[in-house]
Amino acid sequence: MGGKDLTIEICGMSGDGTIAAGQLLNAALVNAGYSLLAFDSYPAEIRGFGRCVTHSRVGSGKMIALKNKAHVLISLDDQESVSRIPFLDTDAVVLFDNKPMAFLAENQSIAAHVEPEAKLIGVPFGDLSAGATGSRQGRNLVALGAFAGLFGVLPEFFNKAIEKKFSSKGKPVVDSNLACFQVGYQHVLEFYKEDISGDLGEASVHENKDSFLISGNEAIAMGALDANVHFYFGYPITPATPVMEILAEKLPKRGGKVMQMEDEIASIGAVIGSFFAGKRAMTATSGPGFALMTELIAHATVTETPAVIVNAQRGGPGTGLPTKTEQSDLQVAVYGGPGDSARIVWAPTDVQECYEFTLRSFQIAEKYQTPVILLTDFFLHNRVESLEKLSSAAEMISDGNLYPAEEKINAYKRYEITETGISPRALPGSEGFIFSATGLEHTEKGRPDYSSAIHMQMSEKRHRKIRGALSDLPPPVEYAPKGQLDLGIIAWGSTFGAALEAVTQEQEQGKRIGALKITSIFPFHEEVISAFMTKCREVLIPELNFEGQLANLIGHLHGKKVKRLNQVTGTPLTPWDIGEAIHSILKVLD
């Protein structure tokens, strides 16, 4: 690769301005033209006394995963930052306040805890802030200035970010932040001249001048807006709430509306009602809310009514770990609800796909007259990536509904069995096509009917219809050399990035290894997946759930048992984690 690849962590206690510093760092580095992937972790409780850690991976090539080690640690609170030491790379740079306000025993400074190879850069954040503005509050900005000085990031990129972030708070606030940054920057130029690496200073790298930062939450909201969604009916739940809040502000400007409902059941009910009457609507929730929705989701597969639901998976089960990431709702998304209720489930692997899949979900839901579930996760929703553009083609967002032909007036069969399984759908208000939708099994005309023949026929029709969606859903993508492979890694959701990076590293070492990206969870492309598995001596499926839910869904397509890497730490799998599993499998094969 030969490009830059730096992971920077900022660690502090709530109140230290850690998160704000992380945001400024990310914005500045994107202004400078670098590619970026960043993810914060913070306390679950509102009255947060808790550790905040921002984690930014920056470089020249597209970042698709987080590493498990950091190259730079900026400590805004040494007591908290000590917890990050095990995650530091050898030769890491540690930036810390060497003149903290409270008297600290020597061994409480982070300087006493880091490994000998680490490079310690002590800068009096608090004192410098006080000197520049009269208050120690700007310590986080001083630290950023010091960072910029050490790594050669031109101040103009930070200044631009600072002005943008604080402009709404007035000129004095902007100025004091700029001053704090400046004073930290100057301090390093003066006292740490030999330690300046300039690693992030090259102007020639900056091809991506137009790239912008966007989170998964924002991408999903934008995808919905660009698909002309009319209504969002939802209920607050971590980590899906920001989607509702972004749309609450933006939808009314487009003639739409966000209606907060009393619970998730009301939310999905209203989404279904809206689509039934012809207007696009959506909801976003997480595990506990999704579980409540399963009855109506299954019901919608029988009434054959479209719906769009985002399930932002978090730690489970039950109330689980609200601010941690997991991938443990695949099974409930595919099967949840009474009976054999096939529906469409797909899972983006990065922020770009969060946008694209949300955008396309509405047309697909209309075309196949079914709930479409977008399986995302906490990591995707809260991470930011630098992207170059988001674009939508008209054919992805056009009306997907199939309306009945004029000839069917007064002879309309709402659930007519057709070759595709898709029955033309009349909207309420259309004269001559009156029908009732029912969750009971029914005839082609929609009259409740429990006879054996009808149930067999209608079940077959509905399942055939969903299988037909394969042609509209993205097939699995292979990242492998031609020919037989020793090992194939199949991954989904946000885990895929880590899998691909691990596989690429092994490929560079000459290993016969490949990766398969699966985004269409149900229906899934059996033949493509089987073909890939046939080439592999062994198949490994890494995922963030306890038993291996994707493995359970597709594992039978392999001639032998698939290997599983199941992790439920609440944190994303890293390329290193997957690499370790790859090594142990390859060792046995040799």
Added chain:
Amino acid sequence: MKTSGSIIAEKIRKTGKSGELSIRSENLPTWCPGCGYFGIHQGMNQAIQNLKIPHHEIVMVSGIGCAGRYPFFVNTYGFHSAHGRTLPVATGIKMANPKLTVFAVGGDGDGLGIGGGHLPHMARKDINVNYILFDNSIYGLTKGQPSPTSMVGFKTKASPYGNEPAPLNGTLMALAYGASFVARLFAGDAKGIAAVLEQAIQHPGFSFLHIYSSCVTFDKQYKTWDFLNKNVHPTADGYDTSNHKDAINGVLEDDYTTGIIYWKKNA
């Protein structure tokens, strides 16, 4: 000279041509003979025909229970939803196409039990949906269990020693939730239902119609036609429908007054 048979035949032809019965679908109701729902059905049909609402611009959203079958018996669009979820679905439909006249119909279990959590929010948002609660104080479709409005002591297979919890008062709940149109009616008075329903449909907000009915098949002892006929009576002459406090007090004192109980007419 016309025979009585030909007179009747002509009447039938005339009625058919008039379109009076066009509101009825080709499906015969599956309710038991004597069920109060026939009366409600008649009242509903009358109101729709009187207001001349185009049938294809009406959506009936129903829940689960005997009342849930309602959409199949009328010649309008219908949505037979999940138990207790008529109000959210009706909300989505009305918001998506405000030109539609949307009814939510369901029983007392559907509306005050499993669906009870949706009623307050419908009322406070004042969504223009007409909610008809068919209250026969029993779960009839599942063959006779007590419902949220059953009397204490009501004996069923599920309550062989007598129902224990006290009954909820649906009309009082709607008033307490701030519904802008609250009526309480009797299934034995189809004309009365039609008259109030016409007002409710034209009311540009949430209308709640609590209709007392009887389940002749599974309740032969408590809420019988006899009992209801003896007890229901219209609100007094000069009753002021605009006084919310009096409406609540009135309902606290008397469970069987019928008519429009409260109507908040917006300026």
